[in-house]
Amino acid sequence: xxxxxxxxxxxxxxxxxxxxxxxxxxxxxxxxxxxxxxxxxxxxxxxxxxxxxxxxxxxxxxxxxxxxxxxxxxxxxxxxxxxxxxxxxxxxxxxxxxxxxxxxxxxxxxxxxxxxxxxxxxxxxxxxxxxxxxxxxxxxxxxxxxxxxxxxxxxxxxxxxxxxxxxxxxxxxxxxxxxxxxxxxxxxxxxxxxxxxxxxxxxxxxxxxxxxxxxxxxxxxxxxxxxxxxxxxxxxxxxxxxxxxxxxxxxxxxxxxxxxxxxxxxxxxxxxxxxxxxxxxxxxxxxxxxxxxxxxxxxxxxxxxxxxxxxxxxxxxxxxxxxxxxxxxxxxxxxxxxxxxxxxxxxxxxxxxxxxxxxxxxxxxxxxxxxxxxxxxxxxxx
Numbered sequence: 001x002x003x004x005x006x007x008x009x010x011x012x013x014x015x016x017x018x019x020x021x022x023x024x025x026x027x028x029x030x031x032x033x034x035x036x037x038x039x040x041x042x043x044x045x046x047x048x049x050x051x052x053x054x055x056x057x058x059x060x061x062x063x064x065x066x067x068x069x070x071x072x073x074x075x076x077x078x079x080x081x082x083x084x085x086x087x088x089x090x091x092x093x094x095x096x097x098x099x100x101x102x103x104x105x106x107x108x109x110x111x112x113x114x115x116x117x118x119x120x121x122x123x124x125x126x127x128x129x130x131x132x133x134x135x136x137x138x139x140x141x142x143x144x145x146x147x148x149x150x151x152x153x154x155x156x157x158x159x160x161x162x163x164x165x166x167x168x169x170x171x172x173x174x175x176x177x178x179x180x181x182x183x184x185x186x187x188x189x190x191x192x193x194x195x196x197x198x199x200x201x202x203x204x205x206x207x208x209x210x211x212x213x214x215x216x217x218x219x220x221x222x223x224x225x226x227x228x229x230x231x232x233x234x235x236x237x238x239x240x241x242x243x244x245x246x247x248x249x250x251x252x253x254x255x256x257x258x259x260x261x262x263x264x265x266x267x268x269x270x271x272x273x274x275x276x277x278x279x280x281x282x283x284x285x286x287x288x289x290x291x292x293x294x295x296x297x298x299x300x301x302x303x304x305x306x307x308x309x310x311x312x313x314x315x316x317x318x319x320x321x322x323x324x325x326x327x328x329x330x331x332x333x334x335x336x337x338x339x340x341x342x343x344x345x346x347x348x349x350x351x352x353x354x355x356x357x358x359x360x361x362x363x364x365x366x367x368x369x370x371x372x373x374x375x376x377x378x379x380x381x382x
Contacts, residue, residue, distance in 0.1 A: 105324040108133040112142035116336040120329035128354040131371040134160035150222035156371035158227040165191035176213035181206035227372040229257035239272035259295040290379035293321035
């Protein structure tokens, strides 16, 4: 027969582990309920000992009687334990943002672009550090990613609004159809390669038609959307497209990626964004749609150790507020190598943001990871 001491030891050790991992009142409550359950098991052992004594000196008390006596109490304890846990989780997720703390969205762009990108993005969201991603609904591999995303409404999926098809041998056209948006396509019927071509040739009406079609395609696929952002920054590169971008966010009730603090080196390329960002942020905030404070992206380098150090240095230097780190997940395989010269960068981003040491560094710095969904709940109305 197992001893009561074994159960006591199990109770104490389990409680210490949980308490160390999450030192808060919710965890302490779970610890107490766990101890209560273990005490009930000790009582059961003592009753069984009484039963054993009666086997020799009195009438038998079957074990089934003891189990029936204590099972409801033990079950009630565990129901309470689960209730405390989930209520605590919900309460934590709804706490307002602390302006003195540092929050980080790890955001993977280009989901749906290819099979190798899909595989890596899914793995990074399921077991890595990626808290959010955005989907290119224009791409041939969108259906594969959409099937998975539609089955995971608990995760964070934005639309990567796309007006460019930049690769040399792997191209895509508009969702709305070439005939409906003729100013958005080149002579071969693909979306323009360069941002400058879109700025020069795209008619605002065609831009709005296509961006709506991209959002609607994801919604028809059953994906729960969390935000909007832009591929290659094209949609925020002119005042007319920027206005459409914000207006669609308001209409679809989705936050749009606009940062409060714009890198001075980027501002000359995005003059309308640099001059109107605060105005648009306030308009979005009035409707319960949050924005971010800082945006980072490191899309260069050829050495893993150097790139990893750069990311870690960036985390150490984060300012209070909400930062977003844009990364590009991919599996550096034959498919991705045939598509883009950035195959190493994408594979290396996947490697870095699946590294337990990187997670430990972020946690050690006291940085809290967020998704866009969590940001929306904690910054205003969901």
